[in-house]
Amino acid sequence: MSLRYALLGFLGLDSMTGYEIKKNLDQSTQLFWHAGLNQIYPTLKKLETEGLVTAEAESQDGKPDKRTYTITPAGSEVLHAWLAEPLSFLPPSKNAGLLKIFFSGSLENAAVLRQLETQLELRRKQLRRYEGETRQVIEETVAATGLTREGTMWELVRELGEAHERAYVEWLERAIEKVRQLP
Amino acid sequence: MSLRYALLGFLGLDSMTGYEIKKNLDQSTQLFWHAGLNQIYPTLKKLETEGLVTAEAESQDGKPDKRTYTITPAGSEVLHAWLAEPLSFLPPSKNAGLLKIFFSGSLENAAVLRQLETQLELRRKQLRRYEGETRQVIEETVAATGLTREGTMWELVRELGEAHERAYVEWLERAIEKVRQLP
DNA sequence: TGTTTATATATCACTTATGATATATCGCAA
DNA sequence: TTGCGATATATCATAAGTGATATATAAACA
Numbered sequence A, B: 001m002s003l004r005y006a007l008l009g010f011l012g013l014d015s016m017t018g019y020e021i022k023k024n025l026d027q028s029t030q031l032f033w034h035a036g037l038n039q040i041y042p043t044l045k046k047l048e049t050e051g052l053v054t055a056e057a058e059s060q061d062g063k064p065d066k067r068t069y070t071i072t073p074a075g076s077e078v079l080h081a082w083l084a085e086p087l088s089f090l091p092p093s094k095n096a097g098l099l100k101i102f103f104s105g106s107l108e109n110a111a112v113l114r115q116l117e118t119q120l121e122l123r124r125k126q127l128r129r130y131e132g133e134t135r136q137v138i139e140e141t142v143a144a145t146g147l148t149r150e151g152t153m154w155e156l157v158r159e160l161g162e163a164h165e166r167a168y169v170e171w172l173e174r175a176i177e178k179v180r181q182l183p
Numbered sequence C: 001t002g003t004t005t006a007t008a009t010a011t012c013a014c015t016t017a018t019g020a021t022a023t024a025t026c027g028c029a030a
Numbered sequence D: 001t002t003g004c005g006a007t008a009t010a011t012c013a014t015a016a017g018t019g020a021t022a023t024a025t026a027a028a029c030a
Helices: A003-013 A018-027 A037-049 A073-084 A096-102 A109-145 A148-180 B003-013 B018-027 B037-049 B073-084 B096-102 B109-145 B148-180
Strands: A053-058 A066-071 B053-058 B066-071
Touching: A003 A018, A003 A037, A003 A053, A003 A066, A003 A073, A003 B096, A018 A037, A018 A066, A037 A053, A037 A066, A066 A073, A073 B109, A096 A109, A096 B003, A096 B148, A109 A148, A109 B073, A148 B096, A148 B148, B003 B018, B003 B037, B003 B053, B003 B066, B003 B073, B018 B037, B018 B066, B037 B053, B037 B066, B066 B073, B096 B109, B109 B148
Parallel strands: none
Antiparallel strands: A053 A066, B053 B066
16 A cells, blocks of 8 residues: 555645646656556545645635645654665566566467567657656756755656666567577 | 466466466566465456366365366467557556655655665565576476477566666665765 | 474455546637 | 547446465474
8 A cells, every 4th residue: 555655755745636646646656656536536535534634625616626735744754654664575566568478488479579569669668758758857847846855866766767668678679589580 | 457367378388276376476477477366266267157267176185176277269269369469558567665765855865775775685686586596497397398489488588577687786786876975 | 292384275354446437617629 | 619638526336456364184394
């Protein structure tokens, strides 16, 4: 149940609505955490009943009330305790793309190559995104908010994303070569 | 809902029980797919009612019946259709370790370093596992079963795992250096 | 002798996550 | 002028996943 910490993490940077958290989530952490609005709104309410965040409703004409959430001192404490707690084990992850490749032994070469080439294209696109858009968003956010220390961490994580995508791309290129030479 | 395909994938290699699938899962795909027995057993039953696998119960003294599952032609077809279908988008993944680092801007250096060093240790252990144990298991399985084409795919996926862990290790080492120099 | 681990399946409660749909307005483009 | 995307929140049903517990035996271990 780390979504609560992701939400607290964003609210630790600035007060905002669930809708804005979702936008930030999509723009920055989508590589390592994601959630839909239907999960974010109820979780925020839960955090509110636990006293970790407070909400200020601002009624708008026509539109539903805008609920701006703010982290409380108790929320900050919970967040920091979680952040400081060292990871005790590597949480297992899921990757349907690798699952497909792993079991592709019984497919004919052409089908495997189609699969590998599609994944290569997707990975190249993602690599370019990390090198460009993601990098820019971080730079601009740091410039706009002055959060340089936070920016260092964001940039670190971005660099890993880039390194991983690069590893994917190089690996897929080699894999395609290898499969081409298969009988 | 890819667990069904993971199960079909294993049954495509050989008939086996849910318990044996779990062992194989833990030994090979745990990096990119995992599941508990409480998820595997009901899913196998579901696949059975759909006619994608058949079960042969073998009563044992004392122990519960051993249900050995076998993939059907219909099951093979479903599996191959899924394997051949190119990934249409990169499925989002979750990584609590990166989430912690991403939001660590408000922590003091010492706490961040503890976090990074713990994760570095875990990643080094995993890297050694890919280089040693995982590699061996693949070699031995290929030698025992003669599944050389499948073995090529398993080895490919293992190589990516190794490359990714190596990227993690190098990145964490650099990250520790960078955080040490932070004011 | 008692405890843990392995074999083998199963159920139950609960949490987490996804997809669909609803409401309501504004601006923009086809 | 019709429809789509953005803003903003919410509910509902279902699916997927986790943790705990139960049964039953044998072997390994301390």
